[in-house]
Amino acid sequence: MSFKxxxxxxxxxxxxxxxxxxxxxxxxxxxxxEGFISKRWSSHIEPVPIPTKKEVVxxxxxxxxxxxxxxxxSTMLNPSGLEYHLGHNMTILYRNLIRQLSSAIRHDxxxxxxxCSDCNARSHELAGRFIRExxxxxxxxxxxxxxxxxGDPAARNADEVIFSYPGFFAVFVYRLxxxxxTLDIPILPRILSEYAYHRTAIDIHPGAxxxxxxxxxxxxxxxxxxxxxxxxxxxxxxxxxxxxxxxxKGAGKKLRDxxxxxxxxxxVIVYASAIILGGDTVVGARSIVGGNVWLTKSxxxxxxxxxxxxxxVYGGKDE
Amino acid sequence: MSFKxxxxxxxxxxxxxxxxxxxxxxxxxxxxxEGFISKRWSSHIEPVPIPTKKEVVxxxxxxxxxxxxxxxxSTMLNPSGLEYHLGHNMTILYRNLIRQLSSAIRHDxxxxxxxCSDCNARSHELAGRFIRExxxxxxxxxxxxxxxxxGDPAARNADEVIFSYPGFFAVFVYRLxxxxxTLDIPILPRILSEYAYHRTAIDIHPGAxxxxxxxxxxxxxxxxxxxxxxxxxxxxxxxxxxxxxxxxKGAGKKLRDxxxxxxxxxxVIVYASAIILGGDTVVGARSIVGGNVWLTKSxxxxxxxxxxxxxxVYGGKDE
Amino acid sequence: MSFKxxxxxxxxxxxxxxxxxxxxxxxxxxxxxEGFISKRWSSHIEPVPIPTKKEVVxxxxxxxxxxxxxxxxSTMLNPSGLEYHLGHNMTILYRNLIRQLSSAIRHDxxxxxxxCSDCNARSHELAGRFIRExxxxxxxxxxxxxxxxxGDPAARNADEVIFSYPGFFAVFVYRLxxxxxTLDIPILPRILSEYAYHRTAIDIHPGAxxxxxxxxxxxxxxxxxxxxxxxxxxxxxxxxxxxxxxxxKGAGKKLRDxxxxxxxxxxVIVYASAIILGGDTVVGARSIVGGNVWLTKSxxxxxxxxxxxxxxVYGGKDE
Numbered sequence: 001m002s003f004k005x006x007x008x009x010x011x012x013x014x015x016x017x018x019x020x021x022x023x024x025x026x027x028x029x030x031x032x033x034e035g036f037i038s039k040r041w042s043s044h045i046e047p048v049p050i051p052t053k054k055e056v057v058x059x060x061x062x063x064x065x066x067x068x069x070x071x072x073x074s075t076m077l078n079p080s081g082l083e084y085h086l087g088h089n090m091t092i093l094y095r096n097l098i099r100q101l102s103s104a105i106r107h108d109x110x111x112x113x114x115x116c117s118d119c120n121a122r123s124h125e126l127a128g129r130f131i132r133e134x135x136x137x138x139x140x141x142x143x144x145x146x147x148x149x150x151g152d153p154a155a156r157n158a159d160e161v162i163f164s165y166p167g168f169f170a171v172f173v174y175r176l177x178x179x180x181x182t183l184d185i186p187i188l189p190r191i192l193s194e195y196a197y198h199r200t201a202i203d204i205h206p207g208a209x210x211x212x213x214x215x216x217x218x219x220x221x222x223x224x225x226x227x228x229x230x231x232x233x234x235x236x237x238x239x240x241x242x243x244x245x246x247x248x249k250g251a252g253k254k255l256r257d258x259x260x261x262x263x264x265x266x267x268v269i270v271y272a273s274a275i276i277l278g279g280d281t282v283v284g285a286r287s288i289v290g291g292n293v294w295l296t297k298s299x300x301x302x303x304x305x306x307x308x309x310x311x312x313v314y315g316g317k318d319e
Numbered sequence: 320m321s322f323k324x325x326x327x328x329x330x331x332x333x334x335x336x337x338x339x340x341x342x343x344x345x346x347x348x349x350x351x352x353e354g355f356i357s358k359r360w361s362s363h364i365e366p367v368p369i370p371t372k373k374e375v376v377x378x379x380x381x382x383x384x385x386x387x388x389x390x391x392x393s394t395m396l397n398p399s400g401l402e403y404h405l406g407h408n409m410t411i412l413y414r415n416l417i418r419q420l421s422s423a424i425r426h427d428x429x430x431x432x433x434x435c436s437d438c439n440a441r442s443h444e445l446a447g448r449f450i451r452e453x454x455x456x457x458x459x460x461x462x463x464x465x466x467x468x469x470g471d472p473a474a475r476n477a478d479e480v481i482f483s484y485p486g487f488f489a490v491f492v493y494r495l496x497x498x499x500x501t502l503d504i505p506i507l508p509r510i511l512s513e514y515a516y517h518r519t520a521i522d523i524h525p526g527a528x529x530x531x532x533x534x535x536x537x538x539x540x541x542x543x544x545x546x547x548x549x550x551x552x553x554x555x556x557x558x559x560x561x562x563x564x565x566x567x568k569g570a571g572k573k574l575r576d577x578x579x580x581x582x583x584x585x586x587v588i589v590y591a592s593a594i595i596l597g598g599d600t601v602v603g604a605r606s607i608v609g610g611n612v613w614l615t616k617s618x619x620x621x622x623x624x625x626x627x628x629x630x631x632v633y634g635g636k637d638e
Numbered sequence: 639m640s641f642k643x644x645x646x647x648x649x650x651x652x653x654x655x656x657x658x659x660x661x662x663x664x665x666x667x668x669x670x671x672e673g674f675i676s677k678r679w680s681s682h683i684e685p686v687p688i689p690t691k692k693e694v695v696x697x698x699x700x701x702x703x704x705x706x707x708x709x710x711x712s713t714m715l716n717p718s719g720l721e722y723h724l725g726h727n728m729t730i731l732y733r734n735l736i737r738q739l740s741s742a743i744r745h746d747x748x749x750x751x752x753x754c755s756d757c758n759a760r761s762h763e764l765a766g767r768f769i770r771e772x773x774x775x776x777x778x779x780x781x782x783x784x785x786x787x788x789g790d791p792a793a794r795n796a797d798e799v800i801f802s803y804p805g806f807f808a809v810f811v812y813r814l815x816x817x818x819x820t821l822d823i824p825i826l827p828r829i830l831s832e833y834a835y836h837r838t839a840i841d842i843h844p845g846a847x848x849x850x851x852x853x854x855x856x857x858x859x860x861x862x863x864x865x866x867x868x869x870x871x872x873x874x875x876x877x878x879x880x881x882x883x884x885x886x887k888g889a890g891k892k893l894r895d896x897x898x899x900x901x902x903x904x905x906v907i908v909y910a911s912a913i914i915l916g917g918d919t920v921v922g923a924r925s926i927v928g929g930n931v932w933l934t935k936s937x938x939x940x941x942x943x944x945x946x947x948x949x950x951v952y953g954g955k956d957e
Contacts, residue, residue, distance in 0.1 A: 044389025070682025363708025513802035
């Protein structure tokens, strides 16, 4: 037993036929059309393409196949076939990237009323620069995997890290998005970071500058702001914010492009829910920041800062 | 080289054939069947349809195409084609909505043993009322975009907000779900809010009443309870809870439909991880609530409330 | 108007043809190939299959169809067809599980250089043991649904819980993953728990031991560690961490398999953002742990522990 769109269920009488004379759609479409054509509302009605979110997100899977061969496709790999696998998937990645770069650049030129005389050539060049970074990024990712195994007793082997660690996934996507950010590509880096956030609840801005052997455990609620600088072998736990000091209303434009987020030097550990704020705040090398610490001033190297936990009040349940 | 389901890999001897006489499925299916038929366990075994999650979630994409033309489809739009695009996608949205509304209403009638004599007509009427709200909602969303640009130095333009701000996505879905909630539609609003939560880790109950120019930054862990009232130009950061006071066991039924969540007046900013609880708690207009503040009493307008940050304890690393 | 991959937009002159002589792909593929073949980087280039993430995740949908008939498929069910529905979907679940188990076991044997003589038979046996647990798990899930309805005034009925409660979804996936964990299956339990985390921002390790009538409200940021023991009728709110005490660098291997996470006895409530740490920490039965409490020592039964909320500092806005 099944119903069609315009059919009644057995439990009701015949529904009155829908009065087509009052079809609500045309008048609403007119209102919306007017709102967009008048430019009162943001839209993308332009003779240039815009990156499609789905294809930008596909870049992540394509990069996973290239960077972690054998894990993210169902075909089995043997050593003699590896080069074919990598070449094939790298070509797919490269072509998709050119397409998205080209859309992003053309859209940006159009928005800024700049004549763009070389969008096509630039997107090829930038895609080439991106993929040339991949071997180095892969080297770094292996250090991130090792940092995870070193830091988490529950991590049994590299397979688990690659398959199932949200922190590692967020860092992987960050490392890709960061290349695009440093190449000054519009829109794409943020679409990538939003995708990583969607999957992990970890929010790393692609503009942040993060060293090697980086490990985020659990990770929900972690925020790493755009102008953070993070050294090597740093470890963050869930809920850590590396953010900006409180922003006055209208801060949006004024503070753009100033360093608003902290610097975390080598070998620092920041435990759960610690909040470190401000562009001048530096956490010195090898320091430890305890859970729930609220820090808006610098601390030197080799320092341990804990919050004096607020007093607990014990009582019977009926008090 | 590849394996089929029932094939051995090369590294093992021939596996013993599976003993079909002990196929475990029939006895388990019997146990489950009995549990559902006896009504000991929740199920939906009824001669009326139930909304399908996938199609309810499709409503979001369909609404994105109508509300942000050019961003969420790969076809390019020019001004002369805009009306066709909007009309076409509005029709798809409208029809899907009628189908889901009809399922939701029939299912609800059936559950309550109410004869429903006009499910079909009602779902048409309600879908019409929903889409008639869309131009006004679009106006509000533009203000939400502007609030994001004003509030976040890292937000470069409307494209980034529309494509990649989790807070904006959560607010967009909330505004749709809230219309359905006020139309008293069962189930659909919660499926929508769950989907937004899934994508953003931001949990806004569709029953909350939220004003214009609303901005949530980062957002993971934000909770906005069912009976919250939020004014215009309010800004929330990650981890903020606008929740209920602690609930005794069995509170479920007793407290339903009472105001359990706070009121936040116009132009308030609430920084990261602040927790504001209780139905009588009011944060007065233009006030600022600092990070980590725990608030269960009202504060007047133009007030700044900070938590006296707990003392930090510094030490060398080996202490 | 549309562009192809290698076409220029109207706003630019003819782009210079891409110089095929400097195709960047081959040299990068060579570098990557070398990195994997030399085993400097983790890869899965082996003559045995590895579980595919997509199919492991499909297990969840297949289990939903079996455990909540009528909710997660578009076909309507009537009592006489229920057994067919359950039998059909159980068969799909069972076969997929055998396939994934077989991949997981073969991959693990290969990694450890163990000859595996009975992978195929073992995967059939383990899949059988898994599905035999399902009726009991279903009974437990009904108690989890009831605990949600009892604990949350906003929960209107079982439909809402099954369709849209992130906490319930996370607990559902945990209960499946936990069976696989206790059967000592590699990789699969973690892929499942990562998927639940992806959807809910709730991180329950499949190794945790959790009793009946468990309810997590909202849930973003909840962390339940591998060696937690949780009794019956326990309720957790968003941001609660049941974690390990701070870990020295290199803790990974040393602490594996020791009890590092707390014990929560029957009927305990833990409010938002409380952090309870350490393998020896016990929260006694019927106790209440207030929001933001930081607990590293045991508390007895029937205790209420609140944090003395830090002093609030009020001021005018311009101070």
